Amino acid sequence: MPKYKEIYATLKSRILNDYYSKTNNKLPAETMFCEEFSCSRMTVKHALDLLVEEGLIYRRPKQGSFVMPQVNTDMNFDLLDKNLIGFTAVSKGMVQNKVVSFELRFSDEQVAHALNIAVDDPVYYICRVRLIREAPYILEQTYMPVSVIPGLTPDILNRSIYSYIENDLHLKLQSSKKIITAAKATPLDCRELLIEPTDPVLVVEQIAYLNTGVPFEYSFTHHRYDKFKFTSYAVRN
Amino acid sequence: MPKYKEIYATLKSRILNDYYSKTNNKLPAETMFCEEFSCSRMTVKHALDLLVEEGLIYRRPKQGSFVMPQVNTDMNFDLLDKNLIGFTAVSKGMVQNKVVSFELRFSDEQVAHALNIAVDDPVYYICRVRLIREAPYILEQTYMPVSVIPGLTPDILNRSIYSYIENDLHLKLQSSKKIITAAKATPLDCRELLIEPTDPVLVVEQIAYLNTGVPFEYSFTHHRYDKFKFTSYAVRN
DNA sequence: GAGTGGTCTAGACCACCCC
DNA sequence: GGGTGGTCTAGACCACTCC
Numbered sequence: 001m002p003k004y005k006e007i008y009a010t011l012k013s014r015i016l017n018d019y020y021s022k023t024n025n026k027l028p029a030e031t032m033f034c035e036e037f038s039c040s041r042m043t044v045k046h047a048l049d050l051l052v053e054e055g056l057i058y059r060r061p062k063q064g065s066f067v068m069p070q071v072n073t074d075m076n077f078d079l080l081d082k083n084l085i086g087f088t089a090v091s092k093g094m095v096q097n098k099v100v101s102f103e104l105r106f107s108d109e110q111v112a113h114a115l116n117i118a119v120d121d122p123v124y125y126i127c128r129v130r131l132i133r134e135a136p137y138i139l140e141q142t143y144m145p146v147s148v149i150p151g152l153t154p155d156i157l158n159r160s161i162y163s164y165i166e167n168d169l170h171l172k173l174q175s176s177k178k179i180i181t182a183a184k185a186t187p188l189d190c191r192e193l194l195i196e197p198t199d200p201v202l203v204v205e206q207i208a209y210l211n212t213g214v215p216f217e218y219s220f221t222h223h224r225y226d227k228f229k230f231t232s233y234a235v236r237n
Numbered sequence: 238m239p240k241y242k243e244i245y246a247t248l249k250s251r252i253l254n255d256y257y258s259k260t261n262n263k264l265p266a267e268t269m270f271c272e273e274f275s276c277s278r279m280t281v282k283h284a285l286d287l288l289v290e291e292g293l294i295y296r297r298p299k300q301g302s303f304v305m306p307q308v309n310t311d312m313n314f315d316l317l318d319k320n321l322i323g324f325t326a327v328s329k330g331m332v333q334n335k336v337v338s339f340e341l342r343f344s345d346e347q348v349a350h351a352l353n354i355a356v357d358d359p360v361y362y363i364c365r366v367r368l369i370r371e372a373p374y375i376l377e378q379t380y381m382p383v384s385v386i387p388g389l390t391p392d393i394l395n396r397s398i399y400s401y402i403e404n405d406l407h408l409k410l411q412s413s414k415k416i417i418t419a420a421k422a423t424p425l426d427c428r429e430l431l432i433e434p435t436d437p438v439l440v441v442e443q444i445a446y447l448n449t450g451v452p453f454e455y456s457f458t459h460h461r462y463d464k465f466k467f468t469s470y471a472v473r474n
Numbered sequence: 475g476a477g478t479g480g481t482c483t484a485g486a487c488c489a490c491c492c493c
Numbered sequence: 494g495g496g497t498g499g500t501c502t503a504g505a506c507c508a509c510t511c512c
Binding site for chain 2: 025042055058060066068069116177180181182183184198199200201202209213215223228229
């Protein structure tokens with residue numbers, strides 16, 4: 001592991017343990033950290049940059065670096081965020097997958113455009129429900145081009161698609177784009193998420209890309225409006 | 238302006254003008270940019286980091302840097318994003334503000350907790366509607382502590398709160414935290430956004446901080462579900 | 475073997491805040 | 494005037510990919 005990541009991890013654990021509350025949430029100067037970790041200042045800065053990105057600290061030029069107030073936020077949603085917003089597959093603990101349907105389809109115009117393939121090119125259509133402690137939270141509908149992800153089977157769905165893509169197909173995931181909107185519940189939502197037709201759902205539309213720039217997944221996840229929050233953090237340029 | 242930002246701006250404009258499509262979307266090596274801009278490699282990297290953050294390029298170690306495919310995305314929502322997700326005040330073009338109410342209130346527990354003040358400390362309550370080409374898009378309810386932002390008047394509301402905070406009070410905005418959820422429309426939403434009680438709204442809850450770490454704004458914006466998208470971009474670590 | 479981005483060093487100067 | 498973070502330099506070695 002690179003040195004800057006080790007420094008980042010060390011400082012993060014200190015911050016979460018209120019290590020710097022004694023000094024009014026002010027961190028030591030960057031040069032102090034250089035001594036402590038025996039490294040150059042650029043490396044310290046790199047580590048602190050990660051903490052800023054994560055919203056754990058902020059910097060004030062000519063004054064110092066400080067722990068963000070109220071680091072004690074709703075961390076209980078992190079599990080969901082990491083699984084659904086990031087790349088990691090659902091696997092841990094009480095989260096379960098239920099496959100509602102798994103079909104081969106001809107892609108329509110919208111799907112073809114998103115996945116950068118031709119209309120009528122074959123795609124998998126996967127509809128799954130994610131349950132937490134037996135309760136349905138999310139309905140996910142995914143389209144994947146057969147040409148990019150060959151050999152998908154129901155068995156793989158029940159384990160992890162991402163593990164199949166990375167470990168068996170030796171492809172690498174790169175990035176994703178998401179669009180978040182609200183919508184009225186569809187009949188499918190009502191049936192699978194056990195909600196009423198008048199309930200709203202939070203919709204996350206995502207296109208995910210391999211490291212080659214090829215899109216491999218176009219998905220819509222419908223979240224129960226009472227069970228999901230999307231959190232975001234922004235720092236001024 | 239620092240050199241790395243100039244390089245960033247130059248490359249960004251090239252990318253948006255498809256300058257690198259001739260070379261299969263591959264950018265020149267970092268050392269090439271060092272020569273072109275007469276600077277060290279760290280400075281070039283800094284500029285490229287900004288482009289990666291913005292989702293305009295991605296890097297492949299040992300291979301090069303590449304323009305992200307489909308940079309041609311739904312840029313039509315950028316105006317809204319910048320105004321509501323970021324810090325800049327609404328001022329340009331066809332966007333209008335309508336102040337529905339502006340009151341002084343005693344803060345309740347929820348507001349006090351978010352703004353890190355005592356219960357019953359005075360806050361402004363501001364309810365505004367944002368209109369685009371005369372059509373209501375967003376209902377915004379904001380709480381601001383009087384102790385932090387003194388002297389707010391209806392006149393200032395009709396211009397720009399942020400400009401007042403920065404230029405008149407000489408305070409600096411630092412960062413914000415957002416939580417996005419879906420909800421059922423409230424009666425107020427229906428009246429001001431001209432929607433039906435069965436329509437969903439997209440709710441963005443935000444706490445914004447000064448550069449001192451002091452929270453100065455706690456707001457809820459209700460977006461018409463058919464008129465708003467929140468876009469996000471993630472790159473794998 | 476050449477090329478590439480990832481990491482890192484050991485300095486440097488600056489503008490500005492706070493004392 | 495001392496301390497701070499912002500920026501920048503001119504190198505360096507590494508691991509890996511691609512040819």
